[in-house]
Amino acid sequence: MSxxxxxxxxxxxxxxxxxxxxxxxxxxxxxxxxxxxxIAPGQTLGLVGESGAGKSTVxxxxxxxxxxDAGTIDLxxxxxxxxxxxxLRRMRARATMIFQDxxxxxxxxxxxxxxVAEPLIMHTDDSRRVRHAKAxxxxxRVGLTAAHMERYPYEMSGGQLQRVAIARALITxxxxxxxxxxxxxxxxxxxxxxxxxxxxxxxxRGISYLFISHDLRLVRLIADEVAVMRRGRLLEKGPAVRxxxxxxxxxxxxxxxxxxxxxxxxxxxxxxxxxxVGHER
Amino acid sequence: xxxxxxxxxxxxxxxxxxxxxxVLRTTDLTVEVSTEHGWVTIVDGVDLTVGRNEIVGLVGESGSGKTVTxxSVMGLLPKNARISRGTVDVMGSRISALKERxxxxxxxxxxxxxxxxxxxxxxxxxxxxxxxxxxxRRHRGWSRKRAMQHTVELFExxxxxxxxxxxxxxxHEFSGGMCQRVMLAMxxxxxxMLLIADEPTTALxxxxxxxxxxxxxxxxxELGLGVLLITHDLGVVAEMCxxxxxxxxxxxxxxxxxxxxxxxxxxxxxxxxxQSMLEPTRRGEPLGFIPGVVPPPHEFPPTCRFQARCAHxxxxxxxxxxxxxxxxxxxxxxxxxxxxxxxxxxxP
Numbered sequence: 001m002s003x004x005x006x007x008x009x010x011x012x013x014x015x016x017x018x019x020x021x022x023x024x025x026x027x028x029x030x031x032x033x034x035x036x037x038x039i040a041p042g043q044t045l046g047l048v049g050e051s052g053a054g055k056s057t058v059x060x061x062x063x064x065x066x067x068x069d070a071g072t073i074d075l076x077x078x079x080x081x082x083x084x085x086x087x088l089r090r091m092r093a094r095a096t097m098i099f100q101d102x103x104x105x106x107x108x109x110x111x112x113x114x115x116v117a118e119p120l121i122m123h124t125d126d127s128r129r130v131r132h133a134k135a136x137x138x139x140x141r142v143g144l145t146a147a148h149m150e151r152y153p154y155e156m157s158g159g160q161l162q163r164v165a166i167a168r169a170l171i172t173x174x175x176x177x178x179x180x181x182x183x184x185x186x187x188x189x190x191x192x193x194x195x196x197x198x199x200x201x202x203x204x205r206g207i208s209y210l211f212i213s214h215d216l217r218l219v220r221l222i223a224d225e226v227a228v229m230r231r232g233r234l235l236e237k238g239p240a241v242r243x244x245x246x247x248x249x250x251x252x253x254x255x256x257x258x259x260x261x262x263x264x265x266x267x268x269x270x271x272x273x274x275x276x277v278g279h280e281r
Numbered sequence: 282x283x284x285x286x287x288x289x290x291x292x293x294x295x296x297x298x299x300x301x302x303x304v305l306r307t308t309d310l311t312v313e314v315s316t317e318h319g320w321v322t323i324v325d326g327v328d329l330t331v332g333r334n335e336i337v338g339l340v341g342e343s344g345s346g347k348t349v350t351x352x353s354v355m356g357l358l359p360k361n362a363r364i365s366r367g368t369v370d371v372m373g374s375r376i377s378a379l380k381e382r383x384x385x386x387x388x389x390x391x392x393x394x395x396x397x398x399x400x401x402x403x404x405x406x407x408x409x410x411x412x413x414x415x416x417x418r419r420h421r422g423w424s425r426k427r428a429m430q431h432t433v434e435l436f437e438x439x440x441x442x443x444x445x446x447x448x449x450x451x452x453h454e455f456s457g458g459m460c461q462r463v464m465l466a467m468x469x470x471x472x473x474m475l476l477i478a479d480e481p482t483t484a485l486x487x488x489x490x491x492x493x494x495x496x497x498x499x500x501x502x503e504l505g506l507g508v509l510l511i512t513h514d515l516g517v518v519a520e521m522c523x524x525x526x527x528x529x530x531x532x533x534x535x536x537x538x539x540x541x542x543x544x545x546x547x548x549x550x551x552x553x554x555x556q557s558m559l560e561p562t563r564r565g566e567p568l569g570f571i572p573g574v575v576p577p578p579h580e581f582p583p584t585c586r587f588q589a590r591c592a593h594x595x596x597x598x599x600x601x602x603x604x605x606x607x608x609x610x611x612x613x614x615x616x617x618x619x620x621x622x623x624x625x626x627x628x629p
Contacts, residue, residue: 050486050487050488050489051457051486157574158343159574160574187342187343187513188342188513188514188515188554188557188558188559189342189553189554189557189570189571190342190570190571190574191557191559191568191570192557192559192568192569192570193570193572195568196568196570214486214487215487215559216487217516217559218559221559221568254488255487255488257491258487258488258490258491259487259516260490260491260494260514260516260517260519260520261516261519261520264518264519264520264522264539264540264543
């Protein structure tokens with residue numbers, strides 16, 4: 001097997017007061033606790049769990065958008081965790097991120113064409129003309145048109161904006177993208193378009209995704225491997241098919257059981273509880 | 282009268298023809314909103330019935346008019362919107378004809394509503410118990426002490442553990458799921474017969490969502506409530522609802538029993554929504570989706586409103602306004618071609 005795109009070991013992040021001379025052991029919250037995983041080229045790791053499990057923190061840590069307390073982050077053969085801050089910027093072209101809410105992740109005062117082309121200013125010496133030509137190609141690739149280039153974010157729908165966010169994440173030709181709840185803010189009818197687009201782009205370019213979501217139905221559609229997090233720890237990790245069909249951990253089973261079904265079932269509630277609680281009756 | 286002292290649940294209502302059992306009935310409900318394009322119709326001729334003891338789902342994409350419909354039922358439309366035609370009756374009260382002062386006597390007593398983000402609906406500066414008790418003091422004229430005692434019972438009804446202690450806590454001490462339980466306690470405080478739940482679990486985790494949905498279903502059964510459940514998640518609809526109304530661009534486009542609608546949809550929009558529904562399947566097969574977006578209200582076409590996005594549209598038939606018509610008993614569709622086209626649903 002080829003070298004993994006991303007290999008993370010012992011990733012840890014704690015929050016709270018630092019130990020001092022007088023309080024050696026202050027109360028600290030461990031948001032991410034010794035998390036480790038690998039993502040192979042062209043593969044998707046789905047990261048699932050409830051709110052507060054530490055999913056998004058992991059997503060930010062692996063790009064060093066926040067500083068880890070411990071652990072190694074081997075991204076494309078470079079240890080990101082040990083990289084001096086100044087050298088980080090170079091890596092940002094190769095590893096990008098798509099956020100949950102495109103209405104807040106895109107600058108409302110920037111035209112779409114400028115938002116998409118902006119990363120090129122940082123990472124290339126392209127002229128303005130070349131940048132916009134590349135932006136147009138990318139905008140077309142994600143299913144929008146030249147007319148959308150001249151618009152502001154408020155003039156577009158959520159699904160279109162998330163395509164813009166994808167175009168912006170792709171324009172520097174990254175090998176790895178963190179997708180943090182990329183469709184949670186979208187309508188069901190549009191979610192599918194964005195998921196299909198992410199799948200197509202992956203096949204076309206061999207990009208690796210870390211796909212963070214609380215919706216297991218989505219993760220099943222897109223992930224090759226799935227990791228389940230709870231309270232900062234990885235509970236279970238494995239091939240998507242195995243994990244969904246034969247979950248090992250009780251918590252994973254609980255998560256799977258909570259997914260709403262897709263066919264109407266006998267749903268009329270008949271019984272009460274064993275006994276009414278605390279009422280006069 | 283406490284929430285549990287209400288009359289035992291009546292036999293399931295046949296909501297579709299509903300007659301006297303309807304807790305909610307809208308007739309030709311039409312809502313206009315004032316925009317830069319003048320007064321624009323955003324909800325157009327909605328006939329909706331919710332019987333006692335049934336859960337009716339209202340589904341559709343953002344911009345389809347679900348929330349505006351529910352707000353007009355509660356008399357909660359913003360100042361720039363008005364009911365321009367039609368009526369809303371809740372438990373025999375003509376809501377659409379009431380003044381704001383009279384509405385305040387109906388809200389909470391006959392009909393109550395819970396919302397998507399429970400934490401935002403609670404005042405962070407007051408204890409949750411005070412906020413639930415407020416409704417009892419306002420509507421029933423109860424003393425603070427009596428209202429608070431009953432609030433503890435309501436907290437037990439919605440399964441908040443350690444109720445006597447929890448009523449004295451503030452919203453920030455509650456999780457999202459627990460906040461929604463507080464909202465439910467508040468909604469049910471004065472024994473309404475109609476509960477409107479607008480995306481009640483969208484902001485919650487999947488395990489918590491399940492608990493809250495089960496709670497709503499249990500309360501609905503025990504109290505014989507009529508529930509109007511607004512959601513964009515068809516999985517939730519499949520689990521919860523007896524009947525479903527699908528809205529598109531301000532109109533109901535299909536309405537019927539949940540089973541019939543899921544297995545044998547008769548409007549292309551319903552079918553397309555079902556095909557884009559997330560389901561636990563293998564990866565690799567592209568998901569179905571609906572190209573384009575819901576048009577803004579001032580651009581609702583005079584034709585079939587879904588026509589521009591419809592895979593089955595043909596020139597002649599679909600280029601004129603389409604009426605909602607009954608295909609079989611209680612199954613309505615607003616598609617000219619219903620019956621002649623084969624629309625996939627979900628397989629059991």
